[in-house]
Amino acid sequence: MIKKLGMWIAIVIAIGVLSAVQERLSVPNYIVGLAILGLGAIVIGFQIESRVRALEERVDRKDYSGIINQLNGVxxxxxxxxxxxxxxxxxxxxxxxxxxxxxxxxxxxxxxxxxxxxxxxxxxxxxxxxxxxxxxxxxxxxxxxxxxxxxxxxxxxxxxxxxxxxxxxxxxxxxxxxxxxxxxxxxxxxxxxxxxxxxxxxxxxxxxxxxxxxxxxxxxxxxxxxxxxxxxxxxxxxxxxxxxxxxxxxxxxxxxxxxxxxxxxxxxxxxxxxxxxxxx
Structure with a gap:
């Protein structure tokens, strides 16, 4: 939960920085839009990777050690x-x-x-x-x-x-x-x-x-x-x-x-x- 909150705060700050840069340097709107889209793609990619990692951890960390010990037993x-x-x-x-x-x-x-x-x-x-x-x-x-x-x-x-x-x-x-x-x-x-x-x-x-x-x-x-x-x-x-x-x-x-x-x-x-x- 804390990680997600920190991520959204970082996104808001990044958008604010982009807006300030646009006003000061007169950056065209389409450039800013592309930058925001790129930022969004990075965020989505991060979310997908996190979910895949969590799924892999659930699969890999399921403990079969007790079963395997029995399968190798008498x-x-x-x-x-x-x-x-x-x-x-x-x-x-x-x-x-x-x-x-x-x-x-x-x-x-x-x-x-x-x-x-x-x-x-x-x-x-x-x-x-x-x-x-x-x-x-x-x-x-x-x-x-x-x-x-x-x-x-x-x-x-x-x-x-x-x-x-x-x-x-x-x-x-x-x-x-x-x-x-x-x-x-x-x-x-x-x-x-x-x-x-x-x-x-x-x-x-x-x-x-x-x-x-x-x-x-x-x-x-x-x-x-x-x-x-x-x-x-x-x-x-x-x-x-x-x-x-x-x-x-x-x-x-x-x-x-x-x-x-x-x-x-x-x-x-x-x-x-x-x-x-x-x-x-």
Whole structure:
């Protein structure tokens, strides 16, 4: 406030000096007018620079040191709270379809599988089966996502799009939708973030078991594309620190194949290692 008042006093004094000089030296009016315009341009430039500097200071001085310390900390040990059923997790029986039951059962070990492939992350299931999806209320499984010691987001799993209510059709057209929301992704190494998104895209999308290279390439492209779009938004809106959103809707061929193999081996990851891959 004092700086602004001083600036306006200086402007008034400068105009007074220009008027006195004009009278004494008979300076033409247009010269004085140009001088005043120039003075005004300097003042406006000063105001714009001050506001830009203030914005940069707000962005640069936002303190993320506590978050960064957690992101560099010791990995969180997931403590799963698996619901016994959709109803036990809060879903209303009248809202549940056959497809909901199928996806709920098929994804029983989803958190354990992700923890196996993502050593720096921890996926922790919640006792919450009725939640808000991208397109309204959803029913399924929900997880907290940790990167090392920092809780950074959520995963939500629900039935895929276009599901039929007929039980046999549901079995033939198996589909799930997985939604991933993450914060602070800009502080996490690219390859680590890419591997996370890649694993979800690979597990949920269609998979060619005769030649998996195409399926892996598609998952890789999906991960790179979504992370590239997020980077664009971070650069465009650095002050807001936008959340990273990713979703995939598919038949989850590789996930189902992996779990079927575990079942034939008599392996239950929630018993053998309580939903978390054994680590040294």
């Amino acid at each position: 990995r969180h040990k997931p403590r799963h709270q698996q619901p016994e059923s959709l109803e036990a997790g809060g879903a209303r029986a009248s809202d549940i379809e056959s497809a909901h039951h199928m996806v709920f059962e098929d994804f029983r070990w989803f958190g354990a599988l992700l923890n196996r492939h993502l050593p720096d992350w921890a996926i922790e299931e919640l006792n919450d089966t009725r939640f808000r999806g991208d397109y309204g209320p959803a029913i399924g499984r929900r997880y907290n996502v940790w990167y090392r010691a920092c809780q950074v987001g959520t995963i939500q799993v629900s039935k895929g799009s276009g599901r039929s209510l007929e039980r046999e059709r549901v079995k033939e057209e198996r589909s799930a939708r997985v939604e991933l929301d993450l914060n602070y992704l800009r502080f996490i190494p690219y390859q680590v973030a890419h591997n996370f998104v890649y694993q979800i895209a690979l597990l949920i999308g269609a998979y060619d078991f005769e030649d998996g290279r195409v399926s892996r390439a598609k998952a890789d492209a999906a991960a790179a594309g979504s992370l590239g779009g997020h980077l664009w938004e971070v650069v465009r809106k650095p002050e807001s620190g936008p959340c990273f959103d990713f979703y995939v809707d598919g038949p989850y061929d590789l996930l189902k194949h992996t779990f079927d193999h575990w079942k034939t081996q008599g392996l239950d990851p929630m018993v053998e290692w309580p939903g978390d891959w054994e680590r040294d």
